[in-house]
Amino acid sequence: MNQLSNLIIRLRFSIIVATLIITIVLGYFIKDLKMNPDILSYLPENDSISLLFDRIGEKYGGNQTAVIGYETGDIFSREGIDAIVQITDTAELFEGVSTVISLTNIIDIKDIDGILEVGKLIDEYDLPLNDREMKDLKQYVLSKDMYKGTLVSGDASMTMIAIKFAEDVDKTKAASILKDKIESIGLPGNLYYGGLPFMLKSVGEIILNDIIFLGPLAFLLIALSLFFGFRSLRGVILPLLSVGIAIIWTLGLMAILNYEITLISNVSPIILLAVGSAYTIHVLNRINETNETDNLKRIQKALAYIIVPVFFASITTMVGFVSFIFGSYLTMISAFGLFTALGVLFSLILAVSFVPALLAVCGNAKSNRSIQNNKESILFKNFLYKIKNMVFKHPKYIVFGWIIICIVFILGATQIQRKVDMLDYFKKDDPGRIAENILREKFGGTLPVYINIKGNVQSPEVLKMMRKTQDYLESLPEISDAQSVADLIEEMNDIMGEGKVIPDEEDKILNLWFLLEGQEIMEQMVTNDLDEGLIQGILSTSDSKLMNEVVNSIQSFIDNNKGEEFVLEQTGFPSIYKKLDESLIKSQFQSLIMAIILVFIAVSALLRSIMKGLFAIVPIIATLIMLFGFMGITGIPLDVATVLVGSISIGIGVDYAIHMITQYNHSYKTFRNIEDALNQSILLSGKSISINVISVTFGFLVLLFSNLVPLQRFGALVGVTMISSGLATLTLLPSIIILSDRILPKLFALKNINKMIKEPSTRT
Amino acid sequence: MKLKIIILPLLTIVFWQLQLNAQTAQEIVNEMDEVATSAMDQMADLKITLIDKSGKESIRTATLKRKGNDKMLFRFTSPAAQAGISILSLPDEVMYLYLPAYAKERRINASTKGQKFAGTDFCYEDMEVATIGEKYTPKIIEENERTWKLEMTPKAEIRTVYSKLIIEVNKNNYYASGIEFFHKKSGLIIKKLTNHQIEKIDGHWIATKTEMIDLKSNHKTIMEMTSIKFNNGFANDEFSLRELKK
Structure with a gap:
């Protein structure tokens, strides 16, 4: 250790210069650091549930629904309908939006005095003009389960516009711009923004705010506690300086290696502030305790003693973080572990090289006030x-x-509970959480559940299975508004006079299908090749336990309903949340056990x-x-x-x-x-x-x-x-x-x- | 007398030419309408090719019968899944659909004009035979040796899904060679029609190959007409429910 400490003292100028250069270079790259608040990217890319979820996004024009709630006295008023038309148009014309569903563009199949109409519920080119027409429309819409509680609240005071973004679009960014656009229309009444894209937008903003406001605050608080602990200016500045540099290095390295700031990694700097400063404190303490008149000799002697214990301390801390790298299935958590461990390493290196070098250059290394002899x-x-x-x-x-x-x-x-629902990230009074809660209350929720069925979607067997699946989903109390193309076929079969069922003959289905061709909503229900179809529902719970139950029930339904003509698979938020939940538990156990073992081995060896x-x-x-x-x-x-x-x-x-x-x-x-x-x-x-x-x-x-x-x-x-x-x-x-x-x-x-x-x- | 026979057409041509130079937009449109409705009736075989954004094609065929501006019988002949499905369009937006698998006809509402017609990029409004001069106010925005470019703004009382059309008209036959359709709200171009082949059959101009592109979805429809026959002398009862069910 003597050799090493001699070397550090000898190379003091080089160490300071090198530290500054590295800091400037890595600091420059911080500008490239991107933020990723997306909880879905927690799961590794090759995770099966996440793969299916992405595939659904590609095949059916998006898998994440952004929801806009529009509230006004009565939706069924000229202003109300006009506002929906404006929001719908703004969204439809927005670059990156793949589909929009609202009252003014939803498909409607009806039978009026024997006339079959497959068209839009509200013809935007022929809006209802007088009170009577408006009243009829209201009555009609509220009489249909397809709309009531799905697109319009039961009391007709609120309507929902569901927007899906294209797969290749930065949904969070798109949601943010779209929100600004819709806000700029200046509609009367209230607007609520919910669904994952809007939630992620809010989370992103909060992360940024946190970094901007909490970072300096943590800095200040730690500075204060250091000052009151040691009553020395040097005891405050040097630890914070070395940790500040370690944080710059860590963030710069993250940017260079293309890692993003996540919900978790924004805690890294604060952890480093709290943990990393300790190493410099140990070094300073030791220097103060060392009795030697010559400045350089004192530093050298102190360093020779302190390097080993500080090294031990940092190694064991690093072990705690490294355990995340191996112990976690979730990518963000392992990345967090990696970079926080690196940050700790940087703090260590700086504490035993940069800090003593600086003291060696700056003259008297001994504080006027001995830290240890503080009688106060x-x-x-x-x-x-x-x-x-x-x-x-x-x-x-x-x-x-x-x-x-x-x-x-x-x-x-x-009694520990587990929570993975994103809504839970927000404070109770956060506007985003309030909006999301209102939307969940009025429309059952914003998070989709998907069951994908592979098979010829025009065959009676597959359609009947879709119907059965849909009925099953609806029977679950946690799921509302189950939908599939089977609804439309049944509706039309009914109008053709053969009852609200899936016809037994494929010919009939093919005939009915003719009427659906080119309807926008079809893209969200079946694939282009008609070899896959989607049954969607809305999840109305955010309780992890209930979500797990939903996933398990659906899975057992799938297992009990196997057929030659079709294959059922589930994905969507409950499955993803369940996977996250399980991974959290697994991560927890694995990283804790690993950390304890590693610490045991490290301490025993040390x-x-x-x-x-x-x-x-x-x-x-x-x-x-x-x-x-x-x-x-x-x-x-x-x-x-x-x-x-x-x-x-x-x-x-x-x-x-x-x-x-x-x-x-x-x-x-x-x-x-x-x-x-x-x-x-x-x-x-x-x-x-x-x-x-x-x-x-x-x-x-x-x-x-x-x-x-x-x-x-x-x-x-x-x-x-x-x-x-x-x-x-x-x-x-x-x-x-x-x-x-x-x-x-x-x-x-x-x-x-x-x-x-x-x-x-x-x-x- | 012989001279008269020669001079009269010549004079007419000269006069016509003179008039042509000073033709107003409205006159051009009237002429177009006349060309489009020159035949009493028309029948043809249709081949409709749908091409999605990935380039995947699907083909269907149909037969078409038309009489005047407001009677049309459209019958799919292939693919098998759609063969026999027929649409009868009658005056006052009365429209019937026949589904062979059900052996039943149903009246359908064609008032939702923006709806796509049978999965093509044509909406019901695009399929209307109605004369364009009645619905739009034209303005010449460009002219060259061969064509005029007209900007067509819908008349106040007209219900349409477009904010305007820009039509390129051939000077030689008053037939549109291309139409650009503009979205009612955004004012942006949303669809583009190109008449690739314009032929004179039995003295009537007709586009035998038409392409419509939906610029937002990048979906394309190509309609090709063959076996075109004009003035077949169709009786009114050839556009009846009985005929629809055949």
Whole structure:
């Protein structure tokens, strides 16, 4: 380590220049960084459900429906109909829109005094003029299930315009421009924008706002907590500077490698601020503690000591994030893991190279005020003394207390909910959420469910199966407005005088089909080659459990209805959400287990003791139990963001354990007895740990101001886990060390373990 | 007398030529209408080729009978799925559809003019035989040796799905060689018709190959007419329900 630290001091100018150049170059690329709020892109591209969903998008002119709700006193008024015509026209003429369905362009099959009419419900070229015509129209529309509750609310105060964007279009961007266009018409009444494209648009805007407002806020809060912790300007500026540079590097690298900012990765900078600053603090601390009159020598000496522990600390933190890369099925989460781990690595590199180089160049590296000798932190002292006394007096009670807490929280953890619905991302008072809720209430929902049927769609067997599937969908309470081409065929067969059923003869179907040719809606119901058809429904729940039930019920329906003429497959939002939900759970388990194993291996190897590896993971496991118990008890669900907290808390929490254990090793060498060694460890490491807990918690608490609910929860949870992780390290870990020293040898006569504890490796 | 025979047509031609130079837009349109309705009746075989944006073709055939401006009988002959489906169009927007599989006719409403006709890029309005001069006010916007370009604005009282048409008219036969259709709301061009072959059959000008492109969907319809016969002396009852069901 001496050689390395000498090298760093010798190359100090080169290091500073190189850091600046890299920062400028990578910083330049940040401008290319794109945002991707699309939850659907969470699933890997080759995921079967996501593939079918995309195929449906290609074959039927889009798979994501943007919904515009238009509310006015009475839709069936001249102004009301005019407004629908204007919105419909604006959407239809909009570049990138593939289909539009509204009251003024929907197909209508009717029989008026024996005259069959296959045309539009409202002929935009022959709009109803007088009150009577308007009244008749209203009565007719509300009498048909095809329209009531689907295109018009039951009270006729609101209508819905459903828009699908072409597959090759940036739907979020298109939705944003379309909204502006429709707003600029200046229609009387209220407009509501819902459906995934509009939701994604809002999420994108919120992410951007979060980055702009929360980033600096986190910076400020961490700066403040650093200042109050260390009372030194240098202790504030240098950690933030090095982390700021690490963040620039990380974002620049993301841009170069074509990764996008997602709902999750926008948390990365805040995590780095909270976590990465610790390394610089350790380095500064050490420099201050080192007694050496010559500036360069002091830095060199301090560095030679601190590189290894800081390296350990960052490696274990990285392990927490790297576990996402291997543990997650969801691409965004693995990308998040990769870049946050890289950010941690950059923070480490900068803390041990750039920071000392800067101090070496800038003259006196020793702060006027020694960080360690700060007498003002009586608060910490009192607190730590109390903890220390408690640990020594009642180690059994502490362990027992933790066991009780863990049991309670394990019970709490069984109550954990899962949420993947995008609506849940928005605050309750967010206009987007309000709009979406109104649309769900009036029209049953905005999220489509699809069942695709392969087979000749003009054959009676396939059409009858479509009818049956549709009936089945309608029988599910969570699905409304099931539709397929079978509706239209039945309707026409009825008008031809043969009842509202699918005709048994293919000839008849072919004849009826003639009337449907060229109708716009056909593109959304059957493929061009007439070898596939779509049965669509609207999902009216956002509850993950119910969604899973819907998917399972549909699947068992599909399994029970197999035929030679057709193949049924399902996709759509419940299936995608179910897949996401399952992946979240799977990600959670896999990355947690992987993180615990990796941390165990890393700590055991670093401290050259399996026993210490085990000790280190005890507070981590306790913290995880607290985390999940807290989620279950408070009703904070496992969602796309909170799923990350577990592994992050492992990554950060293990630092505390390592601090404690290395300090213990160090002190043991001096005192040669467990009590004194632990005493010193709690008082010394306890302070750094407490400051770190406070600054990390503050950094993450900024997320409470985020406008995205998952990020708020994320912030709160990280706070909770940091505090419990700190407490577990300060109380549970020493208690276990004390108890294992007393009990283990007696109980198992395992002298080796005893020896291992009593004679720590001399590594650090 | 002989001289008169020669001079009179000559004079007529000279006069006609003079008049031609100064012809107003309205006169051109009147002339067009006359050319279009010059025959009493007409029958033909139709081949309709539909081409989607990926270039996939589907072909159907039909026979067509027409009398005057307002009677038409259209009968599909292939593909098998559609053979026998017939449409009878009578005055006052009365239209009947015959579905052979049901062996029943139903009156259908043709008032929804913007609806596509049988999956083609022609809408019901495009299929109307109605004379153009009655519906639109013309204006010459371009002229060269061979053609006039007329901008046709719908008259106030007319219901139409277009905001305007731009028609290219051949000077030699007063037959439209191409029409551009403009969307009623946006004012943008939405469809384009091209008459590829304009022939004189039995003294009447007729386009025997017409192409219509829907510019938004990039879908194309080509209608080709063969076995065209004019002035067959169709009786009115050849455009009856009994005839429809045959």
